Amino acid sequence: xxxxSVLFVAALxxxxxxxxxxxxxxVVAARQVESRDSKAxxxxxxxxxVAKEREGLDALKTGNVGIFADLTAEEAVFVDxxxxxxxxxxxxxxxxxxxxxxxxxxxxxxPLSAESGLISYKIHEKGVSHGHEFAVQAYISSIWAxxxxxxxxxxxxxxxxxxxxxxxxx
Numbered sequence: 001x002x003x004x005s006v007l008f009v010a011a012l013x014x015x016x017x018x019x020x021x022x023x024x025x026x027v028v029a030a031r032q033v034e035s036r037d038s039k040a041x042x043x044x045x046x047x048x049x050v051a052k053e054r055e056g057l058d059a060l061k062t063g064n065v066g067i068f069a070d071l072t073a074e075e076a077v078f079v080d081x082x083x084x085x086x087x088x089x090x091x092x093x094x095x096x097x098x099x100x101x102x103x104x105x106x107x108x109x110x111p112l113s114a115e116s117g118l119i120s121y122k123i124h125e126k127g128v129s130h131g132h133e134f135a136v137q138a139y140i141s142s143i144w145a146x147x148x149x150x151x152x153x154x155x156x157x158x159x160x161x162x163x164x165x166x167x168x169x170x
Contacts, residue, residue: 041114042109042111045109045111045114045117046107046109046111046117046119048151049109049117049119049142049144049151050104050107050109050119052071052144052151052153053104053119053142053144053153054104055067055071056068056071056072056153057099057102057104057123059071060094060097060098060099060127061098061099061100061101061102061127063098065091065094065095068091068094069087069091071151071152071153072087072090072091072152072153073087073145073147073152073153073154074087075087075154076090076152076153076154076155076156077154077155077156078090078155078156078157078158079155079156079157079158080157080158080159081158081159081160096129096130096131097127097128097129097130098127098128099125099126099127100126100127100128101125101126101127102123102124102125102126102127103123103124103125104121104122104123105121105122105123105124106121106122107119107120107121108120108121112143112145113145115145115146116143116144116145116146117143117144118141118142118143118144119140119141119142119144120139120140120141120142121139121140122137122138122139122140122161123137123138123139123140124136124137125137125138136160136161137160137161138158138159138160138161139158139159139161140156140157140158140159141155141156141157142155142156142157143155143156
């Protein structure tokens, strides 16, 4: 009887070890799937936000201030070298502004929630502002969020890119 009890306890220990090992493997596998899913969701969110940023820039390129306005939250805040601006102030200013060309470089993304995120990138842009041609490089940061099924920009900051200092000859 004593040998049967020892054998039973040993068999139970082996069974529990196998069960725990299987459980750990399942947990690890589930975490790997969750990690892949979360990365895929994050990449999808980034793509949606970058597409909306481009849509706003394309609206400035085609002169469609209405689309630009629709992509901007009413309470949006804009920041540049001139200071802070509201949506209304920016819309008045872009009336005399158009892009002829732009490119985005080095886009970085930070998810803020399941429906919002921040992008930062360097922009190279050419255009006309109030009758004067320009070509500039700047760093942009924008916060976008989905509100009632519609993506809108809540914040945008533009910082002029400094040109590297000229190196002395020889």
